[in-house]
Amino acid sequence: MTRATVACGACGFQARIEVVRAGRATVRIRIFSDCDALQRWAGSIETIDWRQPLGAMAETGDAWQSALRQLKHRSCPVPMAVLKTIEVEIGAALPVDVHLRFDGPETPTAAEGNADV
Secondary structure (H helix, E strand, O other), X not given: OEEEEEEOOOOOOEEXXXXXXXXXXXXXXXXXXXXXXXHHHHHHOOEEEOHHHHOOOHHHOHHHHHHHHHOOOOOOOHHHHHHHHHHHHXXXXXXXXXXXXXXXXXXXXXXXXXXOX
């Protein structure tokens, strides 16, 4: 089982994701959150063929379309986190944390010479 935790942002919600491989091409997904929209979406993706959301036509697949229909905010980080957690569970990625940080206008980017970014 692979677990991940997401601080969702301005909404103030958190989500805990659990993914376990259920077969050669299937995974079981559980999402725990106080967000009603995430709870509804979680119910629609409990067991999926992982090739569908990670494949070439992922944007037209059921898992992604149900996220677009059920989540109030298109930029919710949880769908991406579910994909990353699936990748780790199936051995397609290493369990490395992903971060998004908003920098002020005075903070130079790596291209501008800030080695810390």
